[in-house]
Amino acid sequence: MVDLHLTLDEQSGLARQIYDQIRRAILTGRLPAGTRLPSSRELAQSLGIARNTVTAALDHLVAEGYLQARAGVGTFVSPDADPAARSAQTSRSSPLTPVPLWRGETPQVPVLDGEPPAYDFRTGLPDDSRFPYPAWRRHVDVVVRRSSRYAVYAGPAGPPALRAAIARHLGVSRGLSVGPDDLLVTDGVQQALSLLAQVLVEPGDVVAVEDPGYPPARRAFEFARATVVPVPVDEQGIVVDRLPVRATAVYVTPAHQFPLGVRMSLARRTALLEWARAAGAAVIEDDYDTDFRYGARPIDPLHVLDDSGRVVYVGSFSKSMLPALRVGYCLAPPALLDALLRARFVADWHGSSLTQLALAGFIDDGHLAAHVRRMRREYEQRRDRIAMLLDEGFRPHLRPIPTVAGLHLAARCEGAGHDTVAAWVAACAKQGVAIGSVGDYALGEVEPGVVIGFGAVPVGRIDEGLRRLRTIIES
């Protein structure tokens, strides 16, 4: 039963006011279908009015189908009272509007509910069916049982235990020598980028991004009113010679370019750092999915190669664990880190200590490393299978781009334009096959291509999914 909040502002027309307020609560979804209302006696008592006034209002709502009275049980919001169907009535016009920057329809928030596609080659999704939920539950349980110690507000940087665990993880897996105090825990890479955009960028500042590139990153800078400049990417990564002469920052994905899947060569990394020095720019290095590396000898992250303090390194547990955790981190030089901590405090003070502490325990007990090891073998098989099928069966239409890490790969399209690729993608979707088009990630002129994620597609579904794609391409 709900504790219904009604306010009666005068002593006349009371039944009408009760009727209006309950009806509005139902139509706006505040009282969902099936909710049990307090009895007329309780309502009358709490409002200090006669019971028959309340009964009159409730009877009216029952007669109109908003409520259902079940004899001897109570009064419930009717299952037919669908707020969505009537929301047009209730979303009355209002003089309130957002500032112009937020008035348009961008960015469109993706709708991710519903059944996943049968052949799920979407990017950015890890295989949640293989996640070690029992171990995760145990660590959540440990924290929740001790929650009285952790249930209060905490510092914006995130728990020291988690920062220490991340520092160790980065030392072992990426060769980064960092300590817990160099790190800020964030709600994913996306929040790290959004905070960085706040503390680094003034309106009109130039921020260079890879093209094609990761749209959510670009948006963080656009919505901080930066001038975003697209820079082409080739087989060695971002084309440094095409970077603007001066910029406030450049955002790159050197370990596994999104979406082309190439790895930035050492020569390019060195050139990029030289450019950053000359341009006075910060380099934002997004290393979002290279816990999964397949054989190739690692190349040092920009953060390791840099000796000028210009690189900010961001990472995520969205691929190595689950996107739903919303945990990532940012490794920044002290002056910037201090501003980031204050920006985080302004934004939301800090993230969920419960999740973050459970994660610290999970990493310390070796579950992250074990899960990554297991999944690396699995993902490598998927990558190999897809690369093999593309190599053998899709030439001359598609030319796969070699990829040595992460959860997706791309293939250039020979002799097909972006429109053709978009038509393939749409035809695939009708057949339950979800793939991406490079064009969807582009700002300027880029070569057409397809993007194939393998985080969410089991090995056993790859052949049939790609067979359907081939039939469409060849038709």
Ligand SMILES: Cc1ncc(COP(=O)(O)O)c(C=O)c1O
């Ligand atoms: C390039 C890139 N960066 C970062 C992320 C992860 O972001 P988050 O940590 O906000 O989930 C993704 C996910 O797909 C990505 O593709």
